[in-house]
Amino acid sequence: MANISVFLCKCLGEIDHIIDFGLLREELSKNSSVALISTVDSLCLETDIEKTISLIKETDADKVLIAACSILSRGNLVVDCLVKAGVERHKIALVDIREGCAWIHGDNPEDASKKAKDLINMGIAALQHKEMSDDMSVAVNPSALIIGAGPAGLAAAISVAEMGYEVSILERSKTPGGMLKLISRCYPDNEDASNKLDPYIREIENNPLITFYPQSKITSIEGDTGNFTVHFSSQEKDSSIQSGVIIIATGAKIFFPTGLYGYGEIKNVITQMEFERQILNESLETKKTVFIQCVGARDRKRPYCSTICCPISLKNASRIAEDVPGASVFILHRGIMTPGNTLEKYYRDALASGVQFIRFEEEQPPRIIGSDHVEFVEVYDAITGITRKIETDLVVLSTPLIPNNDNARLAQMLGIEVDRYGFFSEVYPMHPLETKTDGIFICGSARWPVSSDHSIIQGKAAAMKAVSYLKQSKIAASTLSRVPGPKAGHACVNVDACTGCGNCVAVCPFDACQLEKLEGRYVSTVNLMKCKACGNCVPLCPNGSIQIPEHNYRMVGGMIQRAF
Amino acid sequence: MHTVKMKNPKILIFACKWCGLIGADAAGKKRISLPSQFRVIPVECASLVEPDAVLRALAGGIDGIAVLGCHIGGCRYNNANHTAIKRMELLKDLLDTTGIGRSRLLLSFGTAHEDYQFEEIIKSFFDEVSLLTPLDPWLSSFGVIS
Amino acid sequence: MLEKTKNIARQILEEKKAGGILGLMKGQWNIIQPHIFEAPAELDALVLEPKWLLAKLAMGILRSSPENYKLAVICRGCDERALIELIKRNQIEKESLLTIGIACSQEQAALCLCDRPYPTKLDAGEKVKGVDPFQDERVREFLIGNDKQRMERWADMLKRCIKCYGCRNSCPICICEPCKLEDDVWVKRGVVPAEAITFHLIRAFHLSDTCVACGACQEACPVNIPLLYLQFSMRKTIQEYYGYEAGLDLEIKSPVLSGVFEGPDTDREYPAWVNSMRERDGI
Numbered sequence: 001m002a003n004i005s006v007f008l009c010k011c012l013g014e015i016d017h018i019i020d021f022g023l024l025r026e027e028l029s030k031n032s033s034v035a036l037i038s039t040v041d042s043l044c045l046e047t048d049i050e051k052t053i054s055l056i057k058e059t060d061a062d063k064v065l066i067a068a069c070s071i072l073s074r075g076n077l078v079v080d081c082l083v084k085a086g087v088e089r090h091k092i093a094l095v096d097i098r099e100g101c102a103w104i105h106g107d108n109p110e111d112a113s114k115k116a117k118d119l120i121n122m123g124i125a126a127l128q129h130k131e132m133s134d135d136m137s138v139a140v141n142p143s144a145l146i147i148g149a150g151p152a153g154l155a156a157a158i159s160v161a162e163m164g165y166e167v168s169i170l171e172r173s174k175t176p177g178g179m180l181k182l183i184s185r186c187y188p189d190n191e192d193a194s195n196k197l198d199p200y201i202r203e204i205e206n207n208p209l210i211t212f213y214p215q216s217k218i219t220s221i222e223g224d225t226g227n228f229t230v231h232f233s234s235q236e237k238d239s240s241i242q243s244g245v246i247i248i249a250t251g252a253k254i255f256f257p258t259g260l261y262g263y264g265e266i267k268n269v270i271t272q273m274e275f276e277r278q279i280l281n282e283s284l285e286t287k288k289t290v291f292i293q294c295v296g297a298r299d300r301k302r303p304y305c306s307t308i309c310c311p312i313s314l315k316n317a318s319r320i321a322e323d324v325p326g327a328s329v330f331i332l333h334r335g336i337m338t339p340g341n342t343l344e345k346y347y348r349d350a351l352a353s354g355v356q357f358i359r360f361e362e363e364q365p366p367r368i369i370g371s372d373h374v375e376f377v378e379v380y381d382a383i384t385g386i387t388r389k390i391e392t393d394l395v396v397l398s399t400p401l402i403p404n405n406d407n408a409r410l411a412q413m414l415g416i417e418v419d420r421y422g423f424f425s426e427v428y429p430m431h432p433l434e435t436k437t438d439g440i441f442i443c444g445s446a447r448w449p450v451s452s453d454h455s456i457i458q459g460k461a462a463a464m465k466a467v468s469y470l471k472q473s474k475i476a477a478s479t480l481s482r483v484p485g486p487k488a489g490h491a492c493v494n495v496d497a498c499t500g501c502g503n504c505v506a507v508c509p510f511d512a513c514q515l516e517k518l519e520g521r522y523v524s525t526v527n528l529m530k531c532k533a534c535g536n537c538v539p540l541c542p543n544g545s546i547q548i549p550e551h552n553y554r555m556v557g558g559m560i561q562r563a564f
Numbered sequence: 565m566h567t568v569k570m571k572n573p574k575i576l577i578f579a580c581k582w583c584g585l586i587g588a589d590a591a592g593k594k595r596i597s598l599p600s601q602f603r604v605i606p607v608e609c610a611s612l613v614e615p616d617a618v619l620r621a622l623a624g625g626i627d628g629i630a631v632l633g634c635h636i637g638g639c640r641y642n643n644a645n646h647t648a649i650k651r652m653e654l655l656k657d658l659l660d661t662t663g664i665g666r667s668r669l670l671l672s673f674g675t676a677h678e679d680y681q682f683e684e685i686i687k688s689f690f691d692e693v694s695l696l697t698p699l700d701p702w703l704s705s706f707g708v709i710s
Numbered sequence: 711m712l713e714k715t716k717n718i719a720r721q722i723l724e725e726k727k728a729g730g731i732l733g734l735m736k737g738q739w740n741i742i743q744p745h746i747f748e749a750p751a752e753l754d755a756l757v758l759e760p761k762w763l764l765a766k767l768a769m770g771i772l773r774s775s776p777e778n779y780k781l782a783v784i785c786r787g788c789d790e791r792a793l794i795e796l797i798k799r800n801q802i803e804k805e806s807l808l809t810i811g812i813a814c815s816q817e818q819a820a821l822c823l824c825d826r827p828y829p830t831k832l833d834a835g836e837k838v839k840g841v842d843p844f845q846d847e848r849v850r851e852f853l854i855g856n857d858k859q860r861m862e863r864w865a866d867m868l869k870r871c872i873k874c875y876g877c878r879n880s881c882p883i884c885i886c887e888p889c890k891l892e893d894d895v896w897v898k899r900g901v902v903p904a905e906a907i908t909f910h911l912i913r914a915f916h917l918s919d920t921c922v923a924c925g926a927c928q929e930a931c932p933v934n935i936p937l938l939y940l941q942f943s944m945r946k947t948i949q950e951y952y953g954y955e956a957g958l959d960l961e962i963k964s965p966v967l968s969g970v971f972e973g974p975d976t977d978r979e980y981p982a983w984v985n986s987m988r989e990r991d992g993i
Contacts, residue, residue, distance in 0.1 A: 072581070072585060073589065103593070105598065105600045112600060115600050115603070119603065436642060499886050500799075507647055507967045507968075509642035534612065534644045535607070538614060539613070540647075540966070543886035544893070551608070556605070556617050557617070563621075616896060620896060623906075623908045650966050654919075658943070661942075662861065662940065664857070699861075701865035701866075702868075702907055
C-alpha cells in the first residue's frame with residue numbers, strides 16, 4: 001500500500017552536491033509503499049515547510065519520511081512543525097543524510113549516495129512497523145505537602161503559598177524551625193538565628209493558605225504524580241492529606257562521636273551543638289578552647305565532607321577570640337573548607353582576631369590528655385613537623401551531619417531512593433532536587449548537609465519546581481519526560497504473551513512495572529506515569545512481550561535487514 | 565603479523581541520542597572524513613538495544629556491531645546503562661565461546677561523545693574487524709538470510 | 711537410597727502433606743516413565759534411574775491442578791535448581807511444591823559434567839564431588855584454539871540441527887508461549903538447518919543467567935549437538951564476578967537484573983590455557 005510521502009532536503013546544496021538525488025529517486029520509485037517523492041531546497045525554511053505540509057495534506061499517504069539533517073540539529077524542528085500541523089509523531093521518520101552521510105563521506109560521493117539510499121530504506125522499514133504508545137492524563141490536585149519545618153521546609157511552604165496554592169506542613173516536633181532553633185548565630189553575617197527564623201514562623205502562622213501540623217508521624221503514602229494521599233497521625237489524631245506534589249525537607253541529624261577523642265568519657269569534650277546550647281543558656285565558660293575538625297567525617301566510614309563544620313568552627317572560634325579577653329583559641333584541621341568570597345573573608349577575619357590554625361593528618365590525629373577533665377591537647381603539626389602540646393579547658397568536636405534514621409522508611413513509602421550514605425537521592429544528571437518519582441522533591445540537609453542559607457535557597461527552588469506541576473490542571477504522562485521534549489513513548493505489555501516472570505519488574509529503573517494476577521496467572525502491567533520509555537525492560541523480556549511501540553522489535557529487525 | 569581478512573567490513577552502530585549520537589553529529593559538523601560502510605540506528609537509551617538484535621545483525625551478514633551509550637553515572641534514565649553493560653558483556657562471552665569473537669561487539673559507554681572520540685572509535689573498530697575471520701562457516705551453510 | 715526415598719514418599723502420602731509424588735515408575739513391560747504416585751501401595755514400583763528432568767512436568771501438573779493441590783517431586787540437584795528458577799519466575803507457587811532430594815552418583819556427575827550433583831535439600835543418598843567442566847577433555851576441545859578453529863568446530867556441529875525444537879521443549883526454563891524462536895523476525899520459518907546464530911545463540915543467551923546446567927537440551931538433541939557447552943563460559947563469568955549461581959536461592963535474583971554495576975573492576979580473563987593458545991596462534 002502506497003502510504004509514505006518522502007521528502008528529500010537539499011539543504012541548499014549541502015546535501016545534494018555530494019549525494020546523487022537521482023539515484024535516490026530512482027530507488028524510491030521502485031518501492032511500492034512510496035506514494036510521493038518530493039525534493040525540497042531547505043525544509044527548515046518557513047516557505048518550504050508550509051509547502052511540505054500542504055503536499056502532505058493533499059495526498060492520501062499518512063506516513064512521512066524526511067531525509068534531511070540530524071535530529072539533533074534542525075531535524076527536530078521539522079518534526080515538531082509536522083506534529084503541530086496534525087501529522088502523528090509515530091508516523092514520521094527522520095533520516096539523517098547530512099551529518100551522518102554527506103558531511104562525513106564528502107570525499108566519496110558514490111559510497112555516500114549508496115549509504116543514503118540504505119539509510120532511507122531503513123527509514124521506510126521503520127515507518128512500516130512503528131506504532132503508537134498509550135498515554136494517560138490525570139487531574140492534578142492543586143496543593144502541596146511539605147514534610148519537615150526547618151528552614152528548607154518553611155521557605156518552600158512560603159514560596160508555594162506566594163504562588164497562590166494551598167500548602168500543608170507536617171513536622172515531627174512541637175514547633176517549627178528545625179535545627180535553627182538550637183543554634184545561637186548564623187554564619188557568615190553572625191545574625192541571630194531566632195531573628196532569621198521569626199519572619200518565617202510568623203508567615204506560616206498568619207498565612208491562611210498554610211496549615212501546620214506539629215507532632216506528626218507519617219504512616220503510609222499512596223498515589224502517584226499529581227495525586228498523593230498521605231496518611232499520618234498528629235497529636236494522637238489520625239488524618240490524611242491529598243496533594244499534588246510532595247517536598248521532603250526533613251533535614252539531617254548530628255553525629256555523636258562516642259569513643260572518639262574521649263567524648264563521653266572526659267569532661268569538657270563537647271560537640272558544636274552542645275557549644276551552641278551553652279551559649280544559648282549562657283552557661284559557656286572558657287578561656288582556652290580547642291576545636292577539632294573532621295571528627296567522624298572524611299574518613300573511611302564516612303568519606304564525605306559535611307560542608308558546614310569549618311564555617312561553624314570559624315564562627316564559634318572568632319566569637320570566643322573576640323568576646324573573651326586573653327582567650328587562646330585553636331582550630332585543629334585537615335584543610336579548612338571555605339569556598340566563595342564571603343567565607344574566605346570569614347576565614348581571614350578569624351585569623352585576624354587571633355584564632356590559631358594547626359593542620360594535622362588523618363593518620364596522626366590529635367590526642368586528648370586529661371583524666372576526668374581535659375587538660376591538654378597534643379597535636380603533630382603536619383606543616384612544621386613540630387608536636388605541640390596545647391593547654392585547654394574545653395575541646396569542641398566538629399562532627400558531620402548524618403541522615404535521619406527514618407530516611408529509608410520514608411523513601412520506601414514514597415518510592416524514591418536513598419544514596420549509599422542514607423541521604424535522599426536525586427535523579428542525576430541535570431535534574432537537581434528531583435527524585436525518581438515525578439512530583440516528589442528533596443531540599444535542604446535531607447538531600448546533603450548544607451547551611452541554613454542554602455537550605456532556604458533549595459527550599460525555594462523546590463517550591464518553584466513543584467509549582468510548575470501544580471499550575472497544570474491536568475498532566476499527561478507523556479510530558480513527564482526526563483529529557484528535553486516529550487517521552488519517546490511508553491512500554492506496552494502484550495498480555496497474552498507475558499509469562500509473568502517478573503524480569504521487567506526487577507530491572508525497571510523507575511519501578512514502573514508491576515505484576516498483577518489475571519485469570520490465575522501473573523502478567524506485568526506498566527504504570528504510565530512512571531514509565532520513561534528507556535527500554536531497559538525490552539531486552540530482558542524472554543519472549544518480547546514488553547515493547548516500546550515506537551521502537552519495537554519488528555522495526556529494529558526491518559532496519560537491520562535493510563541496512564546494507 | 566596481522567593480515568587483513570575482510571576488505572570492507574559492514575558495521576552497524578546503535579547510538580544513544582544523549583551521548584553516542586552527539587559524538588556522531590559533532591563529527592559530521594566538523595566534516596571529519598570517515599569510512600562509509602557503517603549505518604547508525606539512534607535509540608533513546610543504550611539499554612534499549614537487545615542482545616538478540618546484535619545476533620540478528622550478525623546473522624544477516626553484518627560484521628561488527630557497536631553500542632554507544634552514556635558513561636556510568638551519566639544515564640538520563642537512572643542508570644539504565646548499568647544493566648545494559650552487564651548483559652552486553654555476557655553476550656561477548658557467548659560470542660567468544662563460539663569463535664565469533666568478542667571483538668565483533670564494541671561497547672563504548674561515555675567514550676564517544678566528542679567528535680574526535682567518535683572518529684577514533686569508528687576507525688579503530690573498522691581496523692579491528694577487518695582483521696577478523698569472516699563469518700562464512702556460520703553463514704554459508706545456511707545462506708545469508710535476507 | 712531407593713528404600714529411604716520410598717519411606718519418605720510413603721510418609722508424605724500418609725501424612726497427607728502432598729496430594730501426589732512425582733517420580734519415575736517401572737511399569738508394564740519394564741518401561742520406565744514419570745508417574746504421580748497417589749497411594750502408598752504404588753510406591754513399590756518407584757525407581758530412581760535414569761536421570762529424568764521432572765521440573766517442567768511438575769509445572770504443567772500444578773498448572774492444571776486445583777489451587778490447594780500440593781505436589782512432591784523426587785528431584786536431583788539440577789531438577790531442584792530448575793524448580794527454584796521456575797518459582798522465582800512465578801511459574802510455580804512455592805507453597806504447592808515439596809521436594810524429596812536425591813543425590814547423583816559419581817558416574818552420573820561425570821556424564822553430565824555437573825559441578826553440583828546434589829540438591830541443597832538432600833534427603834537420600836550421599837553427596838559426591840562435582841566435576842569442573844573446564845577440565846574435561848571434550849569441553850576443552852570446544853574451547854581450545856583460536857577464533858577461527860572454534861568457529862569452524864561450532865559451525866560444523868550446529869549445521870546438523872534439524873530444528874526439531876527438542877532443546878527448547880525439554881529445557882525446564884524455556885516456558886514462554888509464544889517463543890521468540892518461532893517468530894519470523896528472529897528465526898526464519900521453514901529453513902533447515904536452523905540458522906545457528908539466531909536460533910541457538912538467542913536461546914543460549916536467554917539462558918545466560920538462568921541455565922541450571924541440567925543437560926536436558928543436549929540429551930534431547932537427536933543429532934548430538936553439545937548444547938550444554940555453550941553455557942559454561944557465561945555461567946563461569948557470573949559465578950566469578952557476581953558470586954551468583956542459578957537455582958540455589960529462592961530470594962536472590964540474577965545479577966543481570968540489578969541496577970548497579972557490581973563486581974570487581976578487573977579485566978576479563980579466561981583460564982590460562984585458553985589465553986596461551988590465543989597468544990601462540992595469534993589472531
